[in-house]
Amino acid sequence: MILAPSLLSADFSALGKELEDLRQAGLTWVHWDVMDGSFVPNITFGPAVIKQLRRESPLFFDVHLMINEPERHFTPFAEAGANRLAIHAEACPHLQRSLAEIRNLGMQAGVALNPSTPLSVLDYVLEDADMVLIMSVNPGFGGQTFLPLAYRKIRELRAMIANRGLSVLIAVDGGVDPANAGQLCDAGADVLISGSAFFNFPPYAERLRTFTDAARQP
Numbered sequence: 001m002i003l004a005p006s007l008l009s010a011d012f013s014a015l016g017k018e019l020e021d022l023r024q025a026g027l028t029w030v031h032w033d034v035m036d037g038s039f040v041p042n043i044t045f046g047p048a049v050i051k052q053l054r055r056e057s058p059l060f061f062d063v064h065l066m067i068n069e070p071e072r073h074f075t076p077f078a079e080a081g082a083n084r085l086a087i088h089a090e091a092c093p094h095l096q097r098s099l100a101e102i103r104n105l106g107m108q109a110g111v112a113l114n115p116s117t118p119l120s121v122l123d124y125v126l127e128d129a130d131m132v133l134i135m136s137v138n139p140g141f142g143g144q145t146f147l148p149l150a151y152r153k154i155r156e157l158r159a160m161i162a163n164r165g166l167s168v169l170i171a172v173d174g175g176v177d178p179a180n181a182g183q184l185c186d187a188g189a190d191v192l193i194s195g196s197a198f199f200n201f202p203p204y205a206e207r208l209r210t211f212t213d214a215a216r217q218p
Contacts (some may be wrong), residue, residue, distance in 0.1 A: 001185050001211075001212065002190060003208060004027075004060075005031065005193075005194060006033055006198075007030060007033070007195075009143075016056045019056060020056070024205075027208060028060055030059045031063075031064060032064065033139075033195075036067035036068060038068050039088065039091055040066045047073065047076040047080040047082075054080060062171075062193075063083075063084065063085050064086045064110075064173070065077075065091075066088065067091065070091055071092070074098075074102055075105060077107075078105040078106060084131065085109065086131065087109075088112045088114065088139075089122075095125050099128040099129055109129055109131075110171070112133040113132065115135055115136065115138060115149060119153065119156055119160060122157075126160065127164070130169065132168060132169070132170055133172070133173055134157065134171065134173070134189075135172075136150035137174030137175050144174060147175070150172055152187075154188045155187045157170055158187070170190050171189065171191035172191070174193075175197075176194040177197035178197070179214070181214040183218055185218065
């Protein structure tokens with residue numbers, strides 16, 4: 001299990017310190033929720049912020065684009081230092097081409113699916129993805145209630161990946177906490193993304209241990 005704290009719930013006035021505190025606590029990934037106020041109601045940060053923090057942190061930057069026309073911004077995020085770029089299938093009319101372009105820019109490619117989006121949209125692009133991000137809330141704001149439909153979706157996706165002999169990671173984002181971490185990992189999730197359920201319970205090293213222990217208990 002990889003735990004990727006979502007900086008949407010971090011202290012925006014001290015992001016550099018937050019990243020260093022996460023590193024010292026033993027975290028290896030961090031999740032950036034990029035929102036444009038159009039695809040989702042909220043607005044957060046863009047490539048300029050990520051570029052500045054990239055200079056200060058060796059963590060794996062998992063960048064989730066909740067924006068319209070994401071293909072217009074692939075190069076700025078690559079230049080900012082994103083390790084993986086996840087784009088929403090709902091926002092991409094040419095999904096396969098977009099995933100290929102992300103890889104060509106030297107980043108790993110991810111596909112994010114809203115709760116009501118069926119797995120069938122992955123039929124012809126799964127081989128082009130390094131990760132699929134299952135949203136277990138409707139995107140846009142932190143602190144929402146987990147939608148249990150995610151369990152079945154993760155199981156079905158895990159079977160789809162196995163049947164094709166692929167090694168695509170499955171991530172889940174939205175309402176993820178120690179109470180459901182075990183069930184999510186048992187269903188087939190590889191990456192747990194958690195915002196308020198992580199950052200609201202310092203110290204971070206202890207919270208990481210809590211998640212890790214919970215993930216071992218389906």
